[in-house]
Amino acid sequence: MKYQLLGSLRVIDGNTTSFVSAQKVETLLAALLVRSDHVVTADQLMTELWGERLPRRAAAGLHVYVSELRKFLSRPGRADSPIVTRSSGYVLRLRSDEIDYQSFLELTDLGRKLLREQRPEEAVDCFERGLALWRGPALGDIGDGPILRSFATWLTEVRLDCAEMHVDAQLQLGHHRELVGHLFALIAESPLRETFYRQLMIALYRSERRAEALKVYQSARGTLIDELGLEPCSALQELHRAILAADDRVLAGCSAG
Template structure:
């Protein structure tokens, strides 16, 4: 069994065939189990999560029905062989290693960051690209009305944004500034309050001989932050802009401003 949450929810057989007949509540239930893989979840906790803390009178009976239906969907020939197990007072979904796309994504991202720290930028770029290739759209778009799943989906989407920007950093370190200017400009427009991609864009433009455009990009960012948040760009962003204006030789370390090992408030601004 393989479960995909980096996009619309899918449950698939080992053959790659999508499991048919899963109703919205079935998919929500499986997604909640994936938040706690291989861990027993008490019935009362599941009811609370599935109904956002406001269960109906029929919720306990409905949960029992959903569990039975999911078990049959996952193992139609013999529900007793289903990976969804009934335990004393609750349930457990057996999830083998590597059977959730989010976990595979995290593995690739971790390996990429290790390679980056070791200066192996080519391998880091390949691992980041592998991680991003798993995505099929925003995480769990049809489940955002379930509070716990909405919070998880937002975390997954932010992880995707961070890895996308990590890849831009690595490509800047590889000297691919000409090739990524267009993609960076589009990404910065999609996320106007995230300073990290704007710094990356400024650096890529400057290294492409477009210093005037780099400065203009900074001014657009500054106006946006002042207008929407009432704040100036961060000291890191201002320092990069100043170095661009003075024509300083920008060290490669600047291509990794706001990387994962240097978290800051500015890194986390959302668009």
């Protein structure tokens, strides 16, 4: 069985795709998957389901939702449930099952290693396969409890890191012209991510679009001042000065990361 969290939560069993229709049961499954093979206490699960204002019979309600989840995950030929009761709460045992975000993390780590070893073509392949696993925001719109919120925030940050390294690897391969449109889209999605502006300036300069590269800097500076009251980071400022001076090192050796 495969669990997918990089987008709306769904469960793949062979050729069958299943979705949890009940919101509380879906939140429960997501929390147990995020902490798979580790005990999640009953108190933690109740907070995920109801927040700080628990209903009078929250413990009983949790038992009901666990029972419904066990029924949802039951499969012919599978004698025991992956949901196991412990003294303090519950644990979802993965065994041979898979979760897509773990595959994403493995591909990202491998791509990072390959990039450090100066193997950008192989790194690009890893990053592209990892990013292709994403179908939307992590966990979709499931819950807002501390477990799921912190997980989604962390995983989104890893995705942005992966996207940055993916661009770095492509710049090393000389794909600057092909990257311009992609980087504009990344900036629209994450307008405070200074690395994307820097990468776009490099891609434009290497594409003989110096004036546009300088405009990107002004756009970045305006956004950062308006949103944060901050000037661009030193790396972005240094790149801006290099482009103003038509420093060919930007073309030959300037790194995006």
